[in-house]
Amino acid sequence: MDISMRMIADKIIQFSPKLYISKDMKPSLKKIRLWCQNHSSVDSTTVYITHVSNIVDINFFKNYINVIVIGENDILRGLIDKSSSNIIILNSCFDIEIIINKIQGIFEFYNKWENELKDSVLNGGGFQALIDCSFKIFKNPMLLFDFAFTVIAWSKERSDSFDPIWSKTVEQGYGLAEIMNDAVNRKNHEYLDTITSPIFNFNDSLSRRSIVCNIRVNNKTVIRILIAEMSTKLNETHLYMAKLLKKYIICILQRDAQLEKSYGVQSDHFFMDQLEGKQYDIKSIKHYLQYLNWKLYDKYLLLIAKANQTSITNDTLEYYSNLIKNKLLGTYNLIYEKDIIIIINLSKHYFLQKNIINFFEEFLKLNNFRGGVSSIFESFLEIHTHYIQASIAVTLGTSIESKQYMYFYKDYAMYHMIHNCSKNVNLYSLCHPAVVKLLQYDNEYDVNYFNTLYVYLIKNKSLVNSAKVLNIHRNTFVYRINKILNLTNLDVEDENEILNVLMSYKIVEYINKMEPTSENTPELSNS
Structure with a gap:
């Protein structure tokens, strides 16, 4: 050097x-x-x-x-x-x-x-590896973020103790509102966005100088380096070292772009095979994961974004997929069965899970997509199972709660079981006799005892709270619940029986939402 x-x-x-x-x-x-x-x-x-x-x-x-x-x-x-x-x-x-x-x-x-720096690039290291080995050089907190102010990497040594705003930024993983708003509002913002060499810049929100350096591709800033003057005074030497750091960041961009170009089609086929549940030997799986710097037993989450328009083209889906990829860096996205599949390695991703979910929901609303979210899984070998989870969540969710945009599998796991049972048995045959009897009684006498019992059970048998939900007097509710118990001979102190009854309500709700040609059943109270 x-x-x-x-x-x-x-x-x-x-x-x-x-x-x-x-x-x-x-x-x-x-x-x-x-x-x-x-x-x-x-x-x-x-x-x-x-x-x-x-x-x-x-x-x-x-x-x-x-x-x-x-x-x-x-x-x-x-x-x-x-x-x-x-x-x-x-x-x-x-x-x-x-x-x-x-x-x-x-x-x-x-x-x-x-x-x-060279070893990090040659050995497949990412942006975080460059920042980790550069902190000892700059001895100041460092950030890499993209054009949307999403944090890509940051210096972890002592960074959290430097400044409250800085700590909040790296914790959130995105936004950088406090740090960057003043730059956006300044007259020199356009200048800052076009610079190609490191410069000193004063950031009002941090009340201190910083070094700013852009990495530009096709005349657009894709990554910005920010080094804040907090522990060590910045000088011309640091500008030169920032320029060298930029060189190796560009090397990683070029390396990954070349790998993606030569390896991307193969990777897509591999991930499609995994979604379909095709068997690969462990060595081959590790080989493909190594390209992403992922491990077999990292922590994963799978998201599905499903377009409302059935006529949407793959090119359009690619555009939306890139929007997600540019925001959630480090994910693997592909188009599969006319859906956008987003596989997130939570062990490598520096954003909090709640922030990922918040972004995903905003994307769905803004672009009129519906999304499914799997459970977290801790082995890549389980990806097929969790793809099914996310797919089932969005399929059942759009039928049961059509006004929502995002559906978590954990909220639809019971409906999934019912859905599988529906292929082999009459679902009403699985319902508790008390539930079936109340449905018939309501239909014959034009009352609403079916819903009354449901409210009573989900309100933990509280007379006051149940009457409040149904907007009736407590004495009226007492009369109704006694009538129901006498009619059904239901033992509300038997936990197994109550579990069976509540499961039956889920079955009835599923029938009502998923099989509209079946005998009409009432809506349950939204309590």
């Missing part, structure tokens, strides 16, 4: 150096050498270290040189103003061997960092 005299000076503050360095100097130094009087040539990529006693005449600075001088004399002082060289002067009390070792350590420090 090439470094500059300014970068060296930043690391030797404890030696109280005097600096005579050009502001325009670019990082170009690759090595160090001890200067001797018999040197015949000077290398512009080398920083030389020498004692002031070796500077004996005006010819010392006849060539451009990067030099650290230990000690100071009149000849040196006279040459400084006449030279365009970059010079650092240290007190004569320092041992030259100690200084050489110190400067060598600085080169090793920066080279080690760049090697870590």
Whole structure:
């Protein structure tokens, strides 16, 4: 890694150096050498270290040189103003061997960092790996976020203690409202959005300086780096290091784009096979998951987005799928059976689950989709089962609660069981006799005892609360419930019998919603 005299000076503050360095100097130094009087040539990529006693005449600075001088004399002082060289002067009390070792350590420090960045890219690491190894360089909190202000990666070391707004941002995982609103409202927002090199910017909400750097693709900002000045004062050295970090972020974007191009079709086939329940050996599954940096026993969640329009094209679905992918980075999306399938690795995703669900629901409402949400599963081998869960949730949900947009399988698991039973038996034959009798009695005498019993049971047999739900006097409700119990001989103290009755109500509700041609049954109270 090439470094500059300014970068060296930043690391030797404890030696109280005097600096005579050009502001325009670019990082170009690759090595160090001890200067001797018999040197015949000077290398512009080398920083030389020498004692002031070796500077004996005006010819010392006849060539451009990067030099650290230990000690100071009149000849040196006279040459400084006449030279365009970059010079650092240290007190004569320092041992030259100690200084050489110190400067060598600085080169090793920066080279080690760049090697870590390279290894992260070559070994399939993501943006978070780059941020993790860069925190020791910047010693300030760092964020990567996309054009929608969704947090992609952030420095975890000590970040939560830096600032309340910063902590809230990384906890939410999206929005960045407090940090970015002031930038959006500023006159220089358009300028900030187009910059390609790191710059200093003052953020009002954080009340401090920051470094901002954009990564742009096709003239659009896709990722922005934000480094806030909280623990360590930012300077020109940090701008250069931010530029290097940007280079490796671009490498990851290019690597992943190439992998996706060459491997994407294969991956789609693999995931489709998994949704269909086709058998793969464990080694093959791990191979495909490795491409995403996923593991077999990570924690997963599966979402289905189903368009209302049956005539919607695959190209349109791809557009909506990309909208989701750009917001929920790190997911795997594919189009399958005219639905958008979103597979989320919760072990790798840095957003809270509730924030993922909140975004998904907003997407469904905004674009007139209906969505199914599986239960969380902790083995990728269970993906077929949980695809069925999400599919059943959205299929049953749209029939039972048509005004909703998102349906959780946990709310429809019982209906799923009933749905499976309906293929083999008459569902009324599974109902408790008391429920069937009340349906018949209501139909014959035009009363509503069926619903009265349901309210009574789900209100834990509370007379006051049940009467309130039905909007009748307590005494009227007591009369009705006694009539019901006498009519059905139901033992409301028997837990098994009550469970059977409540299950029967679910069966009746399923019949009412899913089989409209069946004998009409009443709606249950929304209590």
